[in-house]
Amino acid sequence: MKPGPELTNGDAYVVKQIPYGPGCWLIRLAAPIHAPIAAGQFAHVRVDPENDAPLLRRPFSFWDTHVHDDAWTSVDLLYTVVGRGTALLERRRPLDKVGFLGPLGRGFTPRRDKRIFVFVAGGVGIVPFHLFAKQIRRSGHDPRIILLFGARTAGALWGVDDFPALDVEVHAATEDGSRGSKGLVTDLLETRLRKLRRRDLMIYTCGPDAMMKRVIQSARRKQIPCEASLERRMGCALGACGACVTRVRDGADWRYSRICLEGPTYDAADLVLDEAQA
Ligand SMILES: Cc1cc2nc3c(=O)[nH]c(=O)nc-3n(C[C@H](O)[C@H](O)[C@H](O)COP(=O)(O)OP(=O)(O)OC[C@H]3O[C@@H](n4cnc5c(N)ncnc54)[C@H](O)[C@@H]3O)c2cc1C
Numbered sequence: 001m002k003p004g005p006e007l008t009n010g011d012a013y014v015v016k017q018i019p020y021g022p023g024c025w026l027i028r029l030a031a032p033i034h035a036p037i038a039a040g041q042f043a044h045v046r047v048d049p050e051n052d053a054p055l056l057r058r059p060f061s062f063w064d065t066h067v068h069d070d071a072w073t074s075v076d077l078l079y080t081v082v083g084r085g086t087a088l089l090e091r092r093r094p095l096d097k098v099g100f101l102g103p104l105g106r107g108f109t110p111r112r113d114k115r116i117f118v119f120v121a122g123g124v125g126i127v128p129f130h131l132f133a134k135q136i137r138r139s140g141h142d143p144r145i146i147l148l149f150g151a152r153t154a155g156a157l158w159g160v161d162d163f164p165a166l167d168v169e170v171h172a173a174t175e176d177g178s179r180g181s182k183g184l185v186t187d188l189l190e191t192r193l194r195k196l197r198r199r200d201l202m203i204y205t206c207g208p209d210a211m212m213k214r215v216i217q218s219a220r221r222k223q224i225p226c227e228a229s230l231e232r233r234m235g236c237a238l239g240a241c242g243a244c245v246t247r248v249r250d251g252a253d254w255r256y257s258r259i260c261l262e263g264p265t266y267d268a269a270d271l272v273l274d275e276a277q278a
């Protein structure tokens, strides 16, 4: 499948890199982006287009966007260094070129009929929630936003201190107890849900599959609508290679869905949970 005219598929330029915690960076790219970007969509980035390796692009969510004029938008990506591609990205400097394909996929749906949005994030799953909170605050809809953010330790709560400025209530859970409550963010969710009126709520989640599975189970048990944004390794990100599938309900049966096209954000009610956990 070829990218449509609304997609940018070309060079972007590094504007700056800002350290955002141990092994975590915010990279600002300037790119000729013509389509509006919805929180939860992603960019497929070729970290070094002038070299053959790594050939495959890497997917990243949008942390923030700044539209300058009709021609240029700058986008902020927040990433952690986990392997070869992200280690190379960390070495890119201002005015270096990267390959930019995007915006891709389906973002979150802001539910205007709900008064309280609960974001449940784990690790780099935090990234799309920053842009989402910013877009909600600009939209004129003014829900209470509660962020429940889980990580192994305080230093891995990437970007957490940027949320209060967006009028987001932040509650952290760390496995070692170094910040917020000690334990899993899913336990924090259970505690918070007991204190909130069910019919006011909409849950959005992004993070490791095991975490999202428990969030979705809680939402189903309490009949709270929920959207989940999945992370998978990707190849083409254009629906052609089949590298990124998950199982979704299809009537009484199920089918494979390509996350790069129909996701990464899904109505949690549509996901077949065993696959979401794999
Ligand atoms: C839609 C989407 C949005 C994403 N947004 C962000 C983001 O905002 N910030 C960020 O830091 N990362 C994000 N990721 C994950 C990011 O794409 C990977 O960390 C990156 O591709 C790793 O590349 P690498 O070459 O450094 O690591 P590799 O050498 O390819 O892999 C290193 C390790 O990371 C694991 N890994 C690689 N890709 C993924 C993946 N997609 N999911 C789970 N494990 C993986 C590998 O199994 C391996 O253990 C996102 C992924 C998706 C699909």
Ligand code: FES
Residues within 6 Å of the ligand: 233, 234, 235, 236, 237, 238, 239, 240, 241, 242, 243, 244, 245, 258, 259, 260, 261
């Ligand atoms: S990454 Fe190729 S089909 Fe989704």
